[in-house]
Amino acid sequence: MSNNEIVADSSESLIEESKEKKCIPVNPSDPNTVPKFVDKLPLPYVEKTNPEVDEYGEERSMYRITMKESKHYFSSYFPPTKVWGYNGLYPGPTIEAFKNIPTYVLWENQLPKKHFLPYDRTLHGTVDDPENKTVVHLHGAKVESSSDGHPEAWFTRDFNVVGPTFKRKVYKYDNYQSGTTLWYHDHAMGQTRLNVYAGLAGFYILRDELEERLNLPKGQYEIPIMIQDKSFKENGELFYPERPPFPVGTNPSIVPGFFGNTIVVNGKVWPYLDVEPRKYRFRILNASNRREYILRLSNGAGFVQIGTDGGLIEMPMNLSNFKVMPAERIDLIIDFSKYKGEEIILMNDDVAAPNPGTELILKFKVSKKLKGKDDSVIPETLRVDHGPNINAVRKKRRVSFGVQTDHYGRPQFKIDEMLWTDPSTENPKFDSVEIWNLINPMFGGHPIHIHLVQFKILWRRPFDVENYNNTGKVIFTGAEEPPKDYEMGFKDTVDAEPGKVTRLIMQFKGYSGDYVWHCHFLEHEDNEMMRPLRVLDCCK
Ligand code: C2O
Ligand code: CU
Numbered sequence: 001m002s003n004n005e006i007v008a009d010s011s012e013s014l015i016e017e018s019k020e021k022k023c024i025p026v027n028p029s030d031p032n033t034v035p036k037f038v039d040k041l042p043l044p045y046v047e048k049t050n051p052e053v054d055e056y057g058e059e060r061s062m063y064r065i066t067m068k069e070s071k072h073y074f075s076s077y078f079p080p081t082k083v084w085g086y087n088g089l090y091p092g093p094t095i096e097a098f099k100n101i102p103t104y105v106l107w108e109n110q111l112p113k114k115h116f117l118p119y120d121r122t123l124h125g126t127v128d129d130p131e132n133k134t135v136v137h138l139h140g141a142k143v144e145s146s147s148d149g150h151p152e153a154w155f156t157r158d159f160n161v162v163g164p165t166f167k168r169k170v171y172k173y174d175n176y177q178s179g180t181t182l183w184y185h186d187h188a189m190g191q192t193r194l195n196v197y198a199g200l201a202g203f204y205i206l207r208d209e210l211e212e213r214l215n216l217p218k219g220q221y222e223i224p225i226m227i228q229d230k231s232f233k234e235n236g237e238l239f240y241p242e243r244p245p246f247p248v249g250t251n252p253s254i255v256p257g258f259f260g261n262t263i264v265v266n267g268k269v270w271p272y273l274d275v276e277p278r279k280y281r282f283r284i285l286n287a288s289n290r291r292e293y294i295l296r297l298s299n300g301a302g303f304v305q306i307g308t309d310g311g312l313i314e315m316p317m318n319l320s321n322f323k324v325m326p327a328e329r330i331d332l333i334i335d336f337s338k339y340k341g342e343e344i345i346l347m348n349d350d351v352a353a354p355n356p357g358t359e360l361i362l363k364f365k366v367s368k369k370l371k372g373k374d375d376s377v378i379p380e381t382l383r384v385d386h387g388p389n390i391n392a393v394r395k396k397r398r399v400s401f402g403v404q405t406d407h408y409g410r411p412q413f414k415i416d417e418m419l420w421t422d423p424s425t426e427n428p429k430f431d432s433v434e435i436w437n438l439i440n441p442m443f444g445g446h447p448i449h450i451h452l453v454q455f456k457i458l459w460r461r462p463f464d465v466e467n468y469n470n471t472g473k474v475i476f477t478g479a480e481e482p483p484k485d486y487e488m489g490f491k492d493t494v495d496a497e498p499g500k501v502t503r504l505i506m507q508f509k510g511y512s513g514d515y516v517w518h519c520h521f522l523e524h525e526d527n528e529m530m531r532p533l534r535v536l537d538c539c540k
Contacts, residue, residue, distance in 0.1 A: 310490025
C-alpha cells in the first residue's frame with residue numbers, strides 16, 4: 001500500500017465518520033454525542049422579596065425557600081432530568097442582600113423520603129438517618145452558629161424529623177461583612193455530596209456601598225457563573241456512581257471523588273453567551289463535588305480580577321489564567337471591546353481528571369451590538385483592608401491531613417487522624433487572631449474551608465514529606481511562596497497544596513459557638529474529612 005492510499009483511506013473514513021456523527025442521536029451518557037454551545041447560558045432567577053421594617057424600625061428582608069424534587073432541562077437535546085432544587089430550581093434562586101440589612105430565610109423541605117442517588121448507609125450520619133435530610137449553609141458568610149447550617153442541624157420534610165443540633169427553622173443572616181459572592185448549598189451529614197449533586201446550590205450576592213460607588217459593570221453586564229460537572233444516564237437522568245472502580249465491602253458505596261464527564265454552567269450543558277463588545281463582570285463559582293479547573297480564554301485575552309471569596313481585593317489584578325478549587329469564587333472583568341464578532345471559549349486546562357470535553361466550559365459570542373457607551377470602569381484601587389494584624393496573634397496551630405483505609409477498603413481522608421465525632425480540638429477564643437499551618441504530606445491538594453472566617457494566606461512552603469512521615473517533624477526544603485496572584489484577598493477556602501505547609505491568618509470575629517471546618521471535596525467531607533470548630537466566648 002502506498003502512502004497516498006493510506007491518506008486517501010483515512011480522509012474518506014473521516015468524512016464517513018462526520019456524516020455518521022450528524023445522524024447519531026444525542027445520548028446524554030456519551031458527551032461526544034452532546035452538541036456543545038447550542039443552549040444559551042441561563043441567568044439564575046433572582047428571588048424577589050419585599051423588605052419590611054421590624055418592630056424597632058430596622059429594615060430586613062424575608063424569604064421562604066422550599067426544597068423540592070422537580071424536573072430540569074440540562075440541554076434542549078435531553079429529556080427533562082429529575083433534580084432536587086431550592087424552590088424546585090437548579091441552580092437555586094439567587095438571593096440579593098445588602099451589607100448590614102439582615103436577611104431571614106425560612107428554609108423548608110418538601111423532598112420525598114427516598115434519595116434518587118445511590119445512598120451509602122455506612123457513613124457517619126447515614127446509618128439511621130432519613131435519606132431526605134437537609135440543612136442549608138451559606139458558604140463564606142459570617143453568621144451566628146444556629147443559622148450556620150451545622151451538618152447535624154438537619155431537618156426532613158415538614159420538619160418531621162430533625163437532627164441533634166437543630167435549633168431553628170428561620171435562619172438569620174446579619175450580612176455584617178464586605179460585599180461579595182456567597183453561595184448556599186446543602187450540608188447534611190454524610191450526604192452533602194449527593195444533595196449538592198442533586199441540585200441543592202444557589203448564589204447569594206452580598207452588595208455594599210463601597211462596591212456601588214465603584215461603577216463596575218452592573219445589571220445585565222454582571223453575570224454569576226456556577227460551574228459543575230455532571231454525568232448522565234442514557235435516559236437523561238443524573239448519574240452518580242454506585243461504588244468505586246475497585247472492590248469494596250459494601251454497596252452502594254461512596255467513591256473517593258466524583259468526576260463528571262459533562263460540564264454544566266448555571267444549569268445548562270456547555271452553554272454559550274452572547275455579549276456586547278464591552279466590559280462584563282463575572283462572578284465565577286466552582287460548585288463541583290471534586291473537579292478543579294484552571295481557567296483561561298481561548299484567544300489569549302486576559303482577565304482583570306477584582307475579588308476573591310471574601311470580596312474586593314485591594315487593586316485589580318491582571319490574570320491570564322487561574323485555578324478554582326471546589327467552593328472557591330473569583331470575581332473578574334473581561335473586556336470584550338477588542339473582539340467584536342469573535343467567539344471566545346472559556347477553557348479548562350486542568351488535567352487532573354481528563355474527560356474529553358471537560359476542557360471546554362462556555363463560549364462567549366461577541367455578537368451583540370453595543371447598546372450604549374460602556375462607561376463602567378476598572379478603578380485603580382478597589383478597597384483597603386489588610387486583614388488581621390500579625391502582632392495580635394494569640395495562637396498558632398498545626399493541623400495535618402492524611403489518608404487511611406476504612407473498614408470497607410476505601411481510602412478515608414482525615415484531619416489529624418481524627419474522626420468527626422472526636423472532641424473538638426480547634427477551639428479559638430472569640431475575637432482572637434490565630435495562625436493555622438495546614439500540613440499536607442499527601443500527593444494531592446485539598447480545598448480546605450473554614451466556616452465563620454475570611455482568612456488571608458500568608459505563604460506556602462515545601463517540606464520533607466518522608467522525614468515528616470517518619471518523625472512528625474516539619475523540615476522545610478524550600479523558600480516561602482507568596483499566595484498566588486489570584487489569591488491575594490480574603491479567602492474562606494484554600495488549596496492546601498501537596499508537600500507543602502499552607503499558612504493562614506484569621507480572626508474569629510462576630511460570633512461564638514459551634515461551627516465546622518473541612519475539605520470541600522464533597523466525597524472527602526462526607527467520609528470524615530471534617531472537624532468541629534468551636535469558638536469560645538471571650539471570658540469563659
Ligand atoms: Cu461550602 Cu462547610 O461548606
Ligand atoms: Cu480532601
